Amino acid sequence: MSTSTYTVIGMTCGHCVNSVTDEVAQVPGVSDIDVDLPTGGLTVTSEVPVDDAAVRAAVEEAGYQLAAK
Numbered sequence: 001m002s003t004s005t006y007t008v009i010g011m012t013c014g015h016c017v018n019s020v021t022d023e024v025a026q027v028p029g030v031s032d033i034d035v036d037l038p039t040g041g042l043t044v045t046s047e048v049p050v051d052d053a054a055v056r057a058a059v060e061e062a063g064y065q066l067a068a069k
Helices: 014-024 052-061
Strands: 002-009 030-036 039-044
Touching: 002 052, 014 030, 014 039, 014 052, 039 052
Parallel strands: none
Antiparallel strands: 002 039, 030 039
């Protein structure tokens, strides 16, 4: 198992969390997603390391941005 953490910028409500979760869930290999609204934390669990660019693209598709690591 691999776990990657990110910070999402711009989420303000539960709908935001659902949008990010739905988009990131489509990234190949992702098995679990945890989004913390107050901190913007996004934790992605996968069988193999996920492609950061794919996660970034999914978050942007949902209408938000990832903070630079």
